[in-house]
Amino acid sequence: MERKRALLTFASLFLMLFASIMISSCTKEGPEGKPGLDGIDGKDGAESCSACHNLSEVLQAKLSQYSNSTHASGDNVHRNSSTCARCHTSMGFRNYIKDGTMATVDNPTPINCRTCHPIHETYTPNDYSIRKATPVTLAVGVGTYNYGNSNLCANCHEARTVTPYPVLGGTDVTITSSSYGAHYGPQSNMLAGIGPIQIPGSMTYMNSAHTTLVTGGCVTCHMSPATGNRGGGHTWAVKYLSASGTESYQYTGCLSTGCHASTSIVTALINPNRTEITALMDQLLAKLQVKGLLNSSASVTTPKTMTALQAAAVLNYKFVYGDHSYGAHNYRFSKALLVNSIESLN
Ligand code: HEC
Ligand code: HEC
Ligand code: HEC
Numbered sequence: 001m002e003r004k005r006a007l008l009t010f011a012s013l014f015l016m017l018f019a020s021i022m023i024s025s026c027t028k029e030g031p032e033g034k035p036g037l038d039g040i041d042g043k044d045g046a047e048s049c050s051a052c053h054n055l056s057e058v059l060q061a062k063l064s065q066y067s068n069s070t071h072a073s074g075d076n077v078h079r080n081s082s083t084c085a086r087c088h089t090s091m092g093f094r095n096y097i098k099d100g101t102m103a104t105v106d107n108p109t110p111i112n113c114r115t116c117h118p119i120h121e122t123y124t125p126n127d128y129s130i131r132k133a134t135p136v137t138l139a140v141g142v143g144t145y146n147y148g149n150s151n152l153c154a155n156c157h158e159a160r161t162v163t164p165y166p167v168l169g170g171t172d173v174t175i176t177s178s179s180y181g182a183h184y185g186p187q188s189n190m191l192a193g194i195g196p197i198q199i200p201g202s203m204t205y206m207n208s209a210h211t212t213l214v215t216g217g218c219v220t221c222h223m224s225p226a227t228g229n230r231g232g233g234h235t236w237a238v239k240y241l242s243a244s245g246t247e248s249y250q251y252t253g254c255l256s257t258g259c260h261a262s263t264s265i266v267t268a269l270i271n272p273n274r275t276e277i278t279a280l281m282d283q284l285l286a287k288l289q290v291k292g293l294l295n296s297s298a299s300v301t302t303p304k305t306m307t308a309l310q311a312a313a314v315l316n317y318k319f320v321y322g323d324h325s326y327g328a329h330n331y332r333f334s335k336a337l338l339v340n341s342i343e344s345l346n
């Protein structure tokens with residue numbers, strides 16, 4: 001019935017069209033009308049493109065810095081299972097921040113311009129805005145990371161959920177995964193001082209001045225004006241190898257107004273702090289190994305049941321290790337975690 005009616009409608013439309021063609025071809029043409037007014041000139045199709053693809057070298061500079069970064073390396077872009085893709089692949093991240101989707105992606109690409117900026121979405125300089133810079137509710141611990149544009153970074157550089165998560169004074173825990181821990185990138189938690197288990201001990205938990213003073217978070221220190229394509233800017237490196245192969249620090253961020261007054265002052269702080277934190281990490285690791293809580297490759301031999309306090313010490317070691325800043329992000333907090341964890345094993 002429905003189909004018949006549709007056919008009829010179609011047939012009558014066709015007839016009407018035919019008739020109108022017949023009529024117009026029989027009508028005689030009249031004299032030509034006056035020419036109309038000139039239209040407004042159209043926009044140059046390439047004009048919006050040249051906001052970025054022009055004779056300046058901004059794009060080139062960013063590309064050169066980026067190509068020297070660990071983000072560009074692609075070393076871990078094969079970590080593309082449903083639980084890994086959101087941080088290790090570009091499209092996986094974009095899906096995740098859009099609506100929380102965590103899924104494997106086709107043709108995974110390393111983190112690139114489009115991961116962090118909505119490139120070629122409006123073809124205006126707005127394409128260089130930050131894809132997502134809203135505060136991040138941290139997955140581990142109770143709190144939010146809220147440090148300007150670097151909120152973007154916290155979506156990936158945060159501790160991953162730990163199961164089972166020990167409760168001090170609570171029941172023993174049984175660990176079944178050899179990669180038990182907060183994973184490699186808990187930098188947001190460390191800077192904010194949120195997440196690891198505050199085992200009581202001789203040291204009071206306090207945050208370094210970085211937690212409150214460095215309101216731009218990661219970006220202030222890791223994206224200060226670039227040193228060639230070795231440090232800062234879109235290399236994201238704070239520590240890099242100079243042309244002659246020596247280890248150098250990108251100090252520009254440290255010297256921001258209201259922060260440290262000179263490079264020598266920063267060096268005098270960073271070197272001893274680094275030595276101290278590294279030594280404490282070694283001590284804690286050795287203790288955990290002697291007690292059979294961590295093995296020679298610093299992971300748990302599973303399955304393993306331990307007390308909540310022991311599991312907390314394991315987590316704290318992995319947390320400070322995964323942060324990879326050896327105290328630079330939050331010296332006081334890192335030190336208290338290590339010292340009190342060591343004491344808890346005595
Ligand atoms: C907001 C800055 C911006 C604007 C505006 C812009 N582009 Fe791009 N374009 C980029 C960036 C960034 C890349 C990526 C560079 C890379 O990864 O090598 C790119 C890459 C390209 C590429 C290389 C292939 C690709 O897609 O990666 C082409 C071609 C291109 N753009 C053409 C255009 C055209 C045509 C327009 C205007 C209609 C335009 N772009 C507008 C920033 C911009
Ligand atoms: C919440 C984001 C996040 C998730 C989810 C995640 N990773 Fe990572 N991963 C990172 C970050 C960030 C780093 C780099 C941190 C650093 O260098 O300090 C990293 C580093 C690594 C490294 C070490 C690379 C090296 O050379 O040191 C491996 C291996 C790795 N991840 C594997 C995985 C696997 C496998 C999964 C899924 C089971 C996974 N990751 C899920 C954020 C994540
Ligand atoms: C990991 C995320 C990330 C990636 C990848 C990334 N950017 Fe950025 N970009 C940022 C952040 C964050 C800022 C803002 C920095 C600030 O607040 O000082 C920024 C700023 C910019 C700016 C404007 C401010 C400035 O520094 O001059 C441009 C232009 C830019 N990016 C281009 C690019 C291009 C081109 C690429 C690819 C080669 C790229 N970005 C890749 C995060 C990223």
Ligand code: HEC
Nearest residue numbers: 070071074075076087088093152153156218219222236237
């Ligand atoms: C999409 C997730 C993601 C975002 C967003 C992101 N990162 Fe990363 N970052 C990673 C991963 C994954 C690695 C390790 C890459 C690898 O090993 O392949 C990494 C590596 C790094 C490294 C180098 C670590 C090393 O050991 O060499 C630094 C520094 C860094 N990121 C800082 C930042 C900063 C600052 C921001 C924000 C401007 C940011 N990242 C945004 C996932 C991310």
Ligand code: HEC
Nearest residue numbers: 153157187188191210214217218221237238239324325328
């Ligand atoms: C106060 C400055 C400062 C802030 C803020 C900061 N970092 Fe760092 N970060 C450093 C310094 C300095 C090191 C190098 C420590 C060393 O090895 O001596 C470092 C090391 C790292 C590393 C280890 C790899 C490397 O480049 O040496 C990663 C990854 C990293 N930071 C990511 C982040 C992320 C993500 C944030 C934001 C959540 C952040 N950092 C905030 C100063 C900072």
